[in-house]
Amino acid sequence: MRICDFCGRREEDEPDPVVRLSWTTAVENGRARTFCPTCSREHLRAMEGKLDSEWW
Template identity: 60%
Template sequence: MTCHLCGREEHDAAALLTWSTATEGGRRRAFCDACSRRHLRAMEGKLDSEHW
């Protein structure tokens, strides 16, 4: 899997457990653990209030 933001590649299935995914415009996007942590506030800001 490749991170949509930084391009990091990961092939270890256990390591992928820390990654986050999203569907944007009908396309699945994956984000590595570092990018997920770095952009957590922006991701939360896109959620409807029922999710938080």
């Protein structure tokens, strides 16, 4: 089970199994981070720019 490190949303709360596939992961300061599809879409530019989630 995954939990979004930005908003706290749980993967099990998502009813659509296709959307469950769109969770993203990142490594920040050596720590693995997981983000739900909503947070991933909202902060895509920051993720592409490799900004840490503290800057979002």
